[in-house]
Amino acid sequence: MELHFLGTGAGLPSKDRNVTSICLSMPQERQAVWMFDCGEATQHQLLYSPLKPGKIEKIFITHLHGDHIYGLPGLLSTRSFQQSDLQLEIYGPLGIKEFIEVSLRVSGSNVASSLIIHEIEPGRIFEDEGWKVDAIKLSHGIPCLGYIVEEKAVQGELKVEKLRHMGISPGPIYRQIKNQEITELPDGQQIKRSDVVGPDKPGRKIAILGDTTYLPELKDNVEGADILVHESTFSADEPEMAKAYGHSTALQAASLASNANVKKLILTHISARYHQDDAQILADQARSIFPETELAEDMRVFDIPKNSSDS
Amino acid sequence: MELHFLGTGAGLPSKDRNVTSICLSMPQERQAVWMFDCGEATQHQLLYSPLKPGKIEKIFITHLHGDHIYGLPGLLSTRSFQQSDLQLEIYGPLGIKEFIEVSLRVSGSNVASSLIIHEIEPGRIFEDEGWKVDAIKLSHGIPCLGYIVEEKAVQGELKVEKLRHMGISPGPIYRQIKNQEITELPDGQQIKRSDVVGPDKPGRKIAILGDTTYLPELKDNVEGADILVHESTFSADEPEMAKAYGHSTALQAASLASNANVKKLILTHISARYHQDDAQILADQARSIFPETELAEDMRVFDIPKNSSDS
Ligand SMILES: [Zn+2]
Ligand SMILES: [Zn+2]
Numbered sequence: 235m236e237l238h239f240l241g242t243g244a245g246l247p248s249k250d251r252n253v254t255s256i257c258l259s260m261p262q263e264r265q266a267v268w269m270f271d272c273g274e275a276t277q278h279q280l281l282y283s284p285l286k287p288g289k290i291e292k293i294f295i296t297h298l299h300g301d302h303i304y305g306l307p308g309l310l311s312t313r314s315f316q317q318s319d320l321q322l323e324i325y326g327p328l329g330i331k332e333f334i335e336v337s338l339r340v341s342g343s344n345v346a347s348s349l350i351i352h353e354i355e356p357g358r359i360f361e362d363e364g365w366k367v368d369a370i371k372l373s374h375g376i377p378c379l380g381y382i383v384e385e386k387a388v389q390g391e392l393k394v395e396k397l398r399h400m401g402i403s404p405g406p407i408y409r410q411i412k413n414q415e416i417t418e419l420p421d422g423q424q425i426k427r428s429d430v431v432g433p434d435k436p437g438r439k440i441a442i443l444g445d446t447t448y449l450p451e452l453k454d455n456v457e458g459a460d461i462l463v464h465e466s467t468f469s470a471d472e473p474e475m476a477k478a479y480g481h482s483t484a485l486q487a488a489s490l491a492s493n494a495n496v497k498k499l500i501l502t503h504i505s506a507r508y509h510q511d512d513a514q515i516l517a518d519q520a521r522s523i524f525p526e527t528e529l530a531e532d533m534r535v536f537d538i539p540k541n542s543s544d545s
Numbered sequence: 546m547e548l549h550f551l552g553t554g555a556g557l558p559s560k561d562r563n564v565t566s567i568c569l570s571m572p573q574e575r576q577a578v579w580m581f582d583c584g585e586a587t588q589h590q591l592l593y594s595p596l597k598p599g600k601i602e603k604i605f606i607t608h609l610h611g612d613h614i615y616g617l618p619g620l621l622s623t624r625s626f627q628q629s630d631l632q633l634e635i636y637g638p639l640g641i642k643e644f645i646e647v648s649l650r651v652s653g654s655n656v657a658s659s660l661i662i663h664e665i666e667p668g669r670i671f672e673d674e675g676w677k678v679d680a681i682k683l684s685h686g687i688p689c690l691g692y693i694v695e696e697k698a699v700q701g702e703l704k705v706e707k708l709r710h711m712g713i714s715p716g717p718i719y720r721q722i723k724n725q726e727i728t729e730l731p732d733g734q735q736i737k738r739s740d741v742v743g744p745d746k747p748g749r750k751i752a753i754l755g756d757t758t759y760l761p762e763l764k765d766n767v768e769g770a771d772i773l774v775h776e777s778t779f780s781a782d783e784p785e786m787a788k789a790y791g792h793s794t795a796l797q798a799a800s801l802a803s804n805a806n807v808k809k810l811i812l813t814h815i816s817a818r819y820h821q822d823d824a825q826i827l828a829d830q831a832r833s834i835f836p837e838t839e840l841a842e843d844m845r846v847f848d849i850p851k852n853s854s855d856s
Contacts, residue, residue: 246623247589253619274619275586278558300622300652308564308585308615312557329651336647340640341611342687376653 235261235438235538237461239502240279242530244467244481245301247275248506251532253301256442256463256502257285258383264364266291266320270381270442276305277312282533288318292360294367295326296444297378303330307337314345323350325359325369327377354379365437370455372446374480379444382455385437393430400425436541441496445503447477448486453494460538462487462496463530465503470519488520488527502530546572546749546849548772550813551590553841555778555792556612558586559817562843564612567753567774567813568596569694575675577602577631581692581753581774587616588623593844599629603671605678606637607755608689614641618648625656634661636670636680638688665690676748681766683757685791690755693766696748704741711736747852752807756814758788759797764805771849773798773807774841776814781830799831799838813841 236259243251253273260266267289269276280287287309295303303326313322324330331351338345352359356379360367364386372378392412394404402411402419411417417425441456442463456462467481476483484501491499501520504513517529528536547570554562564584571577578600580587591598598620607613614637624633635641642662649656663670667690671678675697683689703723705715713722713730722728728736752767753774767773778792787794795812802810812831815824828840839847 246626247592247619249592252589274616275589278563278586278589281558281560298652300618300648300654303652304615304619304622304648305585307611308558311611311615315557332647333651336643337611337615340644341609341614343611 235259235540237440237463237500237536237538238283238285239500239530239532239534239536240276240283241271241273242502242504242532242534243301244465244503244505246506247273250510251504251506252276252279253304254503255279255305257283257290258440258442259285260291264291265289268383269293271296271302271444272305272309273301274304274308277309279532280309286316287313288316288320290318290322291320293322293324293326294369294379294381294442295324295330296372296380296442297374297376298327298329298333299376299445302444303333306334307341307343310334310338310345310349311341311343314343314348319348321348321350323352325352325354325367327379328353368455370443370452372444372452373449374445374447378446380446380452380455381442382459383440383442385439387434387437390432390434393432396430400430438538438541440538445481447480448473448482448490450490450493452490456490456494456496459494459496460541461498461500461536462491462494463500463502464490466501466516466520467503467505469508469516484516484519485523488522488524491520491527492524497526498536499524499527500530500536501527504530546570546851548751548774548811548847548849549594549596550811550841550843550845550847551587551594552582552584553813553815553843553845554612555776555814555816557817558584558612561821562815562817563587563590564615565814566590566616568594568601569751569753570596571602575602576600579694580604582607582613582755583616583620584612585615585619588620590843591620597627598624599627599631601633602631604633604635604637605680605690605692605753606635606641607683607691607753608685608687609638609640609644610687610756613755614644617645618652618654621645621649621656621660622652622654625654625659630659632659632661634663636663636665636678638690639664679766681754681763683755684760685756685758689757691757691763691766692753693770694751694753696750698745698748701743701745704743707741711741749849749852751849756792758791759784759793759801761801761804763801767801767805767807770805770807771852772809772811772847773802773805774811774813775801777812777827777831778814778816780819780827795827795830796834799833799835802831802838803835808837809847810835810838811841811847812838815841 240255241252464487468476470485551566552563775798779787781796
């Protein structure tokens with residue numbers, strides 16, 4: 235499972251950074267890509283990544299500013315041209331449906347059949363056996379969301395040695411013991427699952443926030459995340475500017491990461507005012523209070539390993 | 546005056562070619578850029594060109610397929626962010642207004658004040674003292690236009706030697722002689738302008754066609770153009786495919802160029818099936834009947850020199 239940064243700039247594309255898009259390549263069993271925001275030329279960035287438009291299963295839009303959505307019509311057209319048969323669901327604030335539908339209709343694109351668009355409010359927006367996604371409210375002048383993606387806990391491993399000592403040899407019985415709270419053996423012996431199965435392995439948690447002013451109250455939402463992706467449009471010395479424009483500083487992002495005990499903070503949405511080396515200053519500012527900080531770059535990929543049960 | 550190719554590919558962006566956009570940098574006295582089509586990431590291509598978004602005065606859209614319009618919302622937002630005070634006029638088929646207005650409204654962009662959108666039919670769509678633009682009807686499944694841009698003829702030069710021989714010395718009288726059909730001198734002598742001014746210098750003519758099947762009847766419209774930009778989506782051996790998909794072959798483009806006695810043919814809208822060297826085959830096919838053929842490449846620039854009066 236990996237997080238791919240396709241575009242990491244703020245507002246306008248530059249030679250260094252494209253406008254926002256991030257992809258989460260889901261674990262192997264799912265074989266799918268979840269995208270977060272889709273600024274103009276996101277499909278161009280995909281040409282330089284191992285990810286394929288046809289594998290995109292969900293697109294989560296944080297807000298409707300152009301640098302987060304203007305790549306959608308082109309990506310959807312290209313995806314349909316490649317005749318992907320994977321259904322695509324798009325989640326975003328009110329208005330996303332009109333933008334997509336008008337763009338596709340006017341240009342004579344025919345992708346509607348495999349497309350579902352959800353105009354959402356904060357809350358649980360998706361859940362299946364393995365994953366759940368919550369949208370949380372941010373503060374950016376227009377409706378803006380963050381997405382908390384959580385993998386459900388996975389059952390611990392069977393204590394095979396203990397079972398052998400109890401005289402129970404491997405076989406179909408092992409599956410029964412794992413699936414039932416109590417399993418009765420042919421000889422009448424009762425096996426309690428909790429005695430022979432290790433503790434649950436916690437799932438992964440990835441918090442990807444859209445543009446926002448500093449909101450310390452998000453601590454509970456992002457608590458313990460494996461990765462927190464937070465915007466860092468301004469440097470630590472411009473908190474007033476950041477607030478006035480609905481953005482955060484690098485230090486504010488680090489404060490949230492620190493208070494919420496996340497494992498790693500990734501700064502993105504970097505203003506074109508900060509060229510290559512200057513942008514590292516943002517990361518340095520954040521590291522002063524939260525050392526596990528990384529600076530996103532276009533096409534940079536972060537691995538998100540499975541949690542072990544003792545972590 | 547130059548023609549800048551920003552995107553020269555067909556349908557989808559590739560690593561070699563972006564989707565369609567062409568810019569005409571107008572002569573110095575005008576200091577403006579006229580754009581033809583604006584596929585996704587056209588503003589990104591502009592970052593690598595000497596042309597500035599704020600200098601764009603007119604955008605002519607050939608048709609509403611996504612690869613010709615999806616770059617408009619981003620370009621307009623960036624242009625307004627740069628606070629250009631140049632008014633922008635956009636010309637295109639019915640539907641272009643809805644696409645632009647919905648995209649800008651939904652994303653909270655505020656560029657309307659300096660923007661005029663004309664939904665046009667074939668015919669004269671613009672004329673001022675120096676230039677005129679006609680839209681002509683093409684054949685591409687949906688309404689599709691070509692644009693014929695013509696510079697008006699410029700008055701010839703005053704024959705200064707002849708005037709001196711007639712005893713008329715340089716001074717304000719020279720301007721009068723140039724501006725009036727007949728000028729009466731203080732001594733009663735009458736000077737006919739046609740006797741002392743050389744022949745008009747013909748203006749330049751640039752024909753930029755959108756996607757189209759082969760239309761030999763366009764000969765009259767593009768007759769004598771300095772440059773004909775024609776799509777060449779298919780190779781000479783696939784005229785049936787070309788027709789079925791509403792496109793032309795390289796050879797068909799060359800036939801039109803040859804029949805209409807244009808000075809130079811530029812092939813564009815090249816399918817991603819033709820990689821670098823393969824694409825040269827398209828140009829070679831065209832050159833077999835029209836030697837003055839060039840193949841467009843992204844960021845390639847063609848000079849369009851002033852016509853001399855004897856050309
Ligand atoms: Zn924003
Ligand atoms: Zn087309």
